[in-house]
Amino acid sequence: MIAGGSLQASGTRLGLPxxxxxxATFNLRHRLAAAGALRELQVGLQRLADHLDAVPHLVDYHRRRHALATWSLPQADWHRLSEHLPERTSRRFNDDVRRNTAAVLIWMEVTQGQSHQAPLVHQARAAAHPARSPLLVSIAETGSQRRNDRAWDLRPIAADLDAYALNLAAKIDQPSN
Structure with a gap:
């Protein structure tokens, strides 16, 4: 939209089908028109676009999502991160599921996306029995436990995962030479 496209085009650029x-655009316009607030939305979006045009360094989330489309957490990096997990950490999920759960959490931080948008989650859903996917179960449980501020399997390394995500984002954001 800021680049001159429609709301739908903006949505697809953000990874929405x-x-x-x-x-979403149709429903939003319909509800706002019924409430007499459609003009306010248009004015607000224009103000936001003007503000974003004035910001010198915007994060290109499309670039980040594109860069991570086929990414997975390298085994060596996972080994380094997971060595800080205490021995008593739950072993409900095997190490590969825990590594992929960590990868989804990192992907979410780097892209500011939702877990259901992560490529690893798409792959798990495309499997023969997605309802039985250990990764999908792990992601759902982790999300619920984090929202309710309960202990979750990877909580002991949450700060390390965040630091890894910041470093990965910085690498992606570097201009190509």
């Missing part, structure tokens, strides 16, 4: 973006 065109149909989802179009449906």
């Amino acid at each position: 065109y149909g989802t973006a179009a449906s």
Whole structure:
């Protein structure tokens, strides 16, 4: 939209399927028109676009998502991160599931996306029995436990995962030579 496109085009650039973006736009416009607030939305969006145009260094989340489209947490990095997990950490999920859960958490931080948008989650959903996917179960449980401020399997290394995500984001954001 800021680059001159439609709301639907903006949604697809952010990784939303065109149909989802179009449906959300239709519903938003319909509800705002019924409430007499459509003009206020347009003015607010223009103010936001003007503000973003004035910001010198914007984060290109599209670039980040594109860079991480096929990314997974390297085994060596996971080994370094997971060595700080205490021995008593739950072993409900095997190490590969825990590594992929960590990768989804890192992906979410770098892209500021939701877990259901992560490529590893898409792959798990495309499997023969997605309801039985240990990764999907782990992601759902982790999300619930984090929202409710309860202990979660990777909590002891949460700061390390955040630091890893910041470092990864910085690498992606570096201009190509």
